Amino acid sequence: xxxxxxxVALSLVAAGTAACSSTPDKGESANRPKASASRxxxxxxxxxxxxxxxVADPYYPERGHPAVDVLHYGLALNWSPKDKELTGxxxxxxxxxxxTDNVTLDFSGRLKVDGVTxxxxxxxxxxxxxxxxIPAGKQLTKDTTAAVVIRYHGQPKQAKFDAERPDAQHLxxxxxxxxxxxxxxxxxxxxxxYPSNDQPSDKALYDVAITVPKGWAGVSSGTFQGKVxxxxxxxxxxxxxxxxxxxxxxxxxxxxxxxxxTGPHGLPLTYWLRAKDRKKNLATLRQSPKIIAxxxxxxxxxxxxxxxxxxxxxxxxxxxQMITMxxxxxxDDYAHEYAHQWFGDSVTPRxxxxxxxxxGMAMFLQMLYFAENDPRSLPFTQIIDNxxxxxxxxxxxxxxxxxxxxxxAFDSPNVYMDPAVMLQExxxxxxxxxxxxxxxxxxxxxxxxxQDRASFTAWVKQSTGKDLTALIDRxxxxxxxxxx
Numbered sequence: 419x420x421x422x423x424x425x426v427a428l429s430l431v432a433a434g435t436a437a438c439s440s441t442p443d444k445g446e447s448a449n450r451p452k453a454s455a456s457r458x459x460x461x462x463x464x465x466x467x468x469x470x471x472x473v474a475d476p477y478y479p480e481r482g483h484p485a486v487d488v489l490h491y492g493l494a495l496n497w498s499p500k501d502k503e504l505t506g507x508x509x510x511x512x513x514x515x516x517x518t519d520n521v522t523l524d525f526s527g528r529l530k531v532d533g534v535t536x537x538x539x540x541x542x543x544x545x546x547x548x549x550x551x552i553p554a555g556k557q558l559t560k561d562t563t564a565a566v567v568i569r570y571h572g573q574p575k576q577a578k579f580d581a582e583r584p585d586a587q588h589l590x591x592x593x594x595x596x597x598x599x600x601x602x603x604x605x606x607x608x609x610x611x612y613p614s615n616d617q618p619s620d621k622a623l624y625d626v627a628i629t630v631p632k633g634w635a636g637v638s639s640g641t642f643q644g645k646v647x648x649x650x651x652x653x654x655x656x657x658x659x660x661x662x663x664x665x666x667x668x669x670x671x672x673x674x675x676x677x678x679x680t681g682p683h684g685l686p687l688t689y690w691l692r693a694k695d696r697k698k699n700l701a702t703l704r705q706s707p708k709i710i711a712x713x714x715x716x717x718x719x720x721x722x723x724x725x726x727x728x729x730x731x732x733x734x735x736x737x738x739q740m741i742t743m744x745x746x747x748x749x750d751d752y753a754h755e756y757a758h759q760w761f762g763d764s765v766t767p768r769x770x771x772x773x774x775x776x777x778g779m780a781m782f783l784q785m786l787y788f789a790e791n792d793p794r795s796l797p798f799t800q801i802i803d804n805x806x807x808x809x810x811x812x813x814x815x816x817x818x819x820x821x822x823x824x825x826x827a828f829d830s831p832n833v834y835m836d837p838a839v840m841l842q843e844x845x846x847x848x849x850x851x852x853x854x855x856x857x858x859x860x861x862x863x864x865x866x867x868x869q870d871r872a873s874f875t876a877w878v879k880q881s882t883g884k885d886l887t888a889l890i891d892r893x894x895x896x897x898x899x900x901x902x
Contacts, residue, residue, distance in 0.1 A: 419586075419604050420734035420751045421781065421834045429804040429835075430750075430785060431794050461511040461563040465489035468623040468661050470868065472515050475617050477770040477825055481524055481606040482617025485516040489563070491622055493612055496629040496651075497636065497671045499597025504529070505571040508613050512566050514558035521558075521566055524609035524616040525550040526590075529572035537565050548577075550613055574599075574611050581828050582817075585733040591669065592731075600730040601669035602742060605770050605828060608664035619768050619868050621661035628654045628671065635674035637690050639667045639738045641724040642676075658738065660722055661866050663766050668737035670730045681707040681725060682714055688740075691729040695745050699729050702749055709753050712787060713760070718858040721764040721865055727752070736780075738763045750792065754784040760861040768868040773829065774820040774894065775874060778837025779857075785838060802842045805835045811899040821871065821894030840893035843902070847889065848882040856881040 468489035475482055492509035512521050527548055534541045536555055544551040554564060574591035581587050590610030591601040601611050608614040628636025629651050640658030677689040689703045710720055727741045734751050735742045736758030762776035789798035813835060817827035820836045845853040859881050879885045892900040
């Protein structure tokens with residue numbers, strides 16, 4: 419997620435220059451379940467890339483269920499702008515990560531469940547608030563798999579989130595007066611529009627089909643597979659063959675047009691935007707190949723088979739392979755969200771305690787990109803020094819140290835700016851060559867996995883030959899700005 423630009427403007431820009439401102443069965447045929455009951459025994463092999471080892475999140479334990487490992491989501495979604503109603507069939511390939519007799523998922527109580535099956539047999543779920551508890555009909559021992567199908571409909575609504583950051587106080591599926599919709603959800607909120615194990619440690623594969631009225635478009639994460647007209651509706655299909663956390667799945671339904679472009683080494687890029695947004699956004703969108711090429715020189719090859727952006731929402735978000743950007747954002751904010759494709763998307767934190775692993779990396783690269791590509795910029799070393807002297811201490815005092823931030827301060831500036839300075843300290847200790855080898859190696863060697871501070875610290879030592887544990891701990895744990 420991008421940081422509010424007013425926080426970083428004085429650090430980035432030379433003095434005297436202002437920064438840029440910043441019915442239930444309907445739709446089932448659109449995406450036939452891959453995980454049918456007859457193939458339940460093959461789920462583990464078919465969706466092996468979606469295997470995770472879920473853990474309870476220390477910051478938001480009310481979301482996610484460690485006994486559940488969703489390997490694959492098949493989502494057939496029908497959006498009615500007129501009725502502001504979502505009709506869905508969610509087909510989940512589930513592995514028991516622990517012995518259990520049920521499959522517990524996060525799912526909004528506002529949405530009515532119309533039917534559930536487990537391996538083709540009807541099941542009667544229980545609801546407790548925003549939890550859906552589905553009896554498996556048998557004991558699922560660890561590593562046993564099941565095909566779970568949930569049909570549902572209703573009018574989605576965002577979930578309230580107790581956060582200081584204004585654009586994070588409501589999460590998930592937002593519906594606008596004109597019937598358009600957008601879903602963004604960090605740290606959680608996927609449960610507002612589909613049944614999910616809504617935590618970062620359970621990554622899964624996805625196939626999403628969105629049915630919308632003719633003249634509308636449905637955009638999600640992953641690679642666009644094309645659209646099919648069905649009477650007065652159109653089905654838009656999306657595929658994610660790389661594991662993805664629930665918070666990285668986007669949903670946008672609006673009057674959007676698609677623009678195609680080719681990125682580095684033939685990378686297909688698609689941009690989705692409304693006619694009224696073309697003038698202010700298309701030129702910046704077309705800088706994407708340049709931005710991705712710049713990142714690849716420092717991080718190695720882009721980790722996914724496609725990329726792009728959809729102009730929607732009230733923030734910027736690193737939704738996987740299809741970043742979601744509010745209108746009017748400048749190029750360095752795109753650099754931030756594209757950097758997240760390596761840091762946060764491909765390599766995802768195991769729990770939200772280590773959100774700095776996402777934001778510190780992306781912020782460091784955003785500032786470096788700005789320094790090297792924007793004529794208004796201060797030198798990069800001065801940007802970092804401004805953060806260290808002018809912001810770091812205040813941010814720690816207000817929000818807590820980045821490794822132990824205050825719960826209400828999720829995604830506040832301390833987990834962006836302070837770790838960015840830490841990365842520059844590591845760079846000074848090991849030199850440019852080892853630093854960028856370390857950074858790119860972290861992304862490439864841990865692709866598709868969940869990681870944490872311990873594994874990052876070990877990687878720094880392994881790849882640079884220096885044990886910088888003490889330095890990393892100081893910068894992540896100190897309540898005041900470290901002196902070195």
